[in-house]
Amino acid sequence: MKAGMLRKLLPLVTAVMLVFLAACSGNNNAGTNTNTSGNAVGASAQPSEGGAEPADSKDPVKVVWWHSMGGELGKAVTGLVADFNASQSDVIVEEVYQGTYDESLNKMKASLGSDSGPTMIQVYEIGSRFMIDSKAITPVQEFIDAEGYDLSQLEENIINYYTFDGKLNSMPFNTSNPILYYNKTMFKEAGLDPENPPKTFEEVKAAAEALSKNGKTGASFAIYGWFMEQFFANQGAEYVNNGNGRTQPASESVLNAEAGVKTLTWWKDLVDSKLAMNLGRKTDETKKAFAAGQIAMTLDSTASLRGIVDGVGGAFEVGTAFLPKPADAPEGGVIVGGASLWVMNNKSEEEQKAAWEFIKYMAKPETQAQWHINTGYFPITKKAYDEAVVKENMEKYPQFQTAVDQLHATAASKATQGAVMGVFPEARQIVEDAIEQALTGQKDPQKALDDAAKAITDKIAIYNKTVK
Known part of the structure; x- marks a missing residue:
């Protein structure tokens, strides 16, 4: 390149570099950590001088949930997942129907030893012994103990089935007798x-x-x-x-x-x-x-x-x-039937904790109330019966009181806890x-x-x- 031409371009190149450096110095989020809500930690998390919020640089944690709820039950599941995903921005749940309980469990067995399996899976109650023996799960008791989650809000005769050696291994979900x-x-x-x-x-x-x-x-x-x-x-x-x-x-x-x-x-x-x-x-x-x-x-x-x-x-x-x-x-x-939610231990700690957040959402009184009236399964949470929609549903289907009374009348024993x-x-x-x-x-x-x-x-x- 000729010297004269270079002298003419030099001022333009210098001006472009100054603009680029100014832009970089104004990006306060660059290189910072983020907290679980996706906001930057430290001074960079504060609004900029112009009042605009900084861009959220952290994507939500994805949780893949395998389930066996087809037909109308599947529609109810899709609705609950959509409500959860809309309720917050930290976790996004992808629900995947995997066929019958047997089919889903067989697919999970085939996925062991690889990363192709789910974060969380719904397994019928009679699959509980296998799930524990597989050594492929993180007992939900670990999350419960870590944050002091109150199990007394749940139905004792329901959580009893999924409790082994004083430890709750999975969270009940769809429950019946x-x-x-x-x-x-x-x-x-x-x-x-x-x-x-x-x-x-x-x-x-x-x-x-x-x-x-x-x-x-x-x-x-x-x-x-x-x-x-x-x-x-x-x-x-x-x-x-x-x-x-x-x-x-x-x-x-x-x-x-x-x-x-x-x-x-x-x-x-x-x-x-x-x-x-x-x-x-x-x-x-x-x-x-x-x-x-x-x-x-x-x-x-x-x-x-x-x-x-x-x-x-x-x-x-x-x-x-x-x-x-x-x-x-x-x-x-009677023994409870149905299925529960299991967290797989071959996923990252962050992903497992995200699954636990979803599990807690599914156990909330208002969530269980919707699940109950849309499917007929028991609410696993006692306070769900105080929800207006459940009271209205009980008036429409008073026969369901029999099921509630039978559950509560069941005497706790190894027999009623259920065989494994x-x-x-x-x-x-x-x-x-x-x-x-x-x-x-x-x-x-x-x-x-x-x-x-x-x-x-x-x-x-x-x-x-x-x-x-």
Whole structure:
């Protein structure tokens, strides 16, 4: 370049450099740390002289949540996540539907050892033992202890299930228990008191005898392993050894104990006497038969209450009652079903803490109130019942009071705390096979349960060796 040309450009280059340096000196946020709210820490966090706020240089922490809530439940989840994300700017939750509980858990197992898994996952209650044994989770008790979070605001009989060795490992989310649904109109027509539903196995049979006429049948209970687990707890009986797998890992199924034999014998007697219909394993089939007025009594989850009442419409009045048990059974109660939220430990501390912030939001009374009225699941937080929307919902669906009363009437014990074993999903399938074999006459109740108990015990042994 010629010297004359260089002399002409030099003033222009100098002016540009001065402007650039002035701009850099005015950027007070450069190189500073940020706090959890995304604002700069120190003098740079103060408004500039012109009154304008400094630009937020920290992106929100992303939390990926895998869940198994499809259909209308999925819409409710999407709404809660959207509300949380709009309520603050520090954390953004991305909810990802991963199919059924089994499918989601299998995907999580496949992701172990990599970074492809979620920050947080919803796992059904019978997956709890596996989640603990996986060593892949951070117990929520660590976050609770770190900030002194008040657990007394939550329902004791709900958090009990997810508490092991005095430590809460996951936060309950969607929670339910089984109740007896009955047709009050059919009860009146049969000369039964619709305000005094059966409470025992014996009373269920007596009612079914009065109700089974004119082409209609007294009852039908789906072949669902969860019901057998509940019948055990309601008799104060444990489902596996070693304190229901809670004093130490379970090593043996006691499915063939007196509680199991008594339950399956009663159930088979109802079917053999044509006082109950065997409609198979799907609760949807018993719901349809109940709504059509073909059967007078059925068992189902409290979470199904809205759907059942709405499905019946004005055809008849739906009654609800506690889960029945043998007249001579000791004190017991029901076990909570549903799922809870687990934090994975292969994510950064910042990401795990962000997941905890979301978990706390989901447990707030107003959040639980919305979840309850939109889904029918229990609020896990006591104060949710004080929310106006919950009171209004209870007026519309007074049958739900039965579920609340049953939960609160449950006596705390190892039996009602619920069994835990690493092969619970497989065990539930084995139990359903046994019930089906007994109801269809392939095996007598004792033989069916003996064989099932042995099969489950064998699977537990293999699992325990793997864990060790």
